[in-house]
Amino acid sequence: MRDAAINLRALPEQRALIDQAAQMLGKNRSDFMLEAACDKAQSVLLDQIFFALDDSKFQQFAALLDAPTSPNPGLERLLSVKAPWATEA
Incomplete structure (x- = not known):
């Protein structure tokens, strides 16, 4: 059970962007943000x-x-x- 709160403030356009991306993945805002933050945190630590x-x-x-x-x-x-994504020069 997740019971540790993480609070942050965002600009309305940032919130809309996050909501749009979360919706495209079938996730709610909290799950999307937590997953994105954890992915970035792991990347930073591994580097x-x-x-x-x-x-x-x-x-x-x-x-x-x-x-x-x-x-x-x-x-x-x-x-x-x-x-496959390389283009001819």
Whole structure:
């Protein structure tokens, strides 16, 4: 059961925009806003992940990043396919 309140003020046009989008997804305003806020919060947190390594582990990590890549036919095939949304230049 959700019982923690989150209150905020919005401009009428912001509220109308949110309501329109929520309605298109078959959601109420609260569910739409909570889902959108949680998605953004997770994105922000995932972009800020920090990990610490001692010098030896860091050198190992850097060597792996600097090493040449191994051939990957599946990836090469994927990258050679034109995206359906790409337009001719």
